[in-house]
Amino acid sequence: VGRHCRLTKAIIDRGCEIPDGLVVGEDAAADAARFERTENGIVLVTKQMLGKL
Structure with missing residues (x-):
C-alpha cells in the first residue's frame, strides 16, 4: 500500500500494489x-482494475 492511501470498506485482491494517494470507499x-462496488458500499479492487488507472 502506497503512501497517503485511504481504503474504506474495500476488498483488495492478492498481489495488488496500491499506488500512492489512492482513495477508495x-x-x-x-x-x-473505476472499480466494482456493491449496493452496501463494499469496493472490490483487482490488479486489472488498478492497471486501468
Whole structure:
C-alpha cells in the first residue's frame, strides 16, 4: 500500500500494489467508475482494475 492511501470498506485482491494517494470507499460515483462496488458500499479492487488507472 502506497503512501497517503485511504481504503474504506474495500476488498483488495492478492498481489495488488496500491499506488500512492489512492482513495477508495469515500466517493461512491468515483468508486463505481473505476472499480466494482456493491449496493452496501463494499469496493472490490483487482490488479486489472488498478492497471486501468
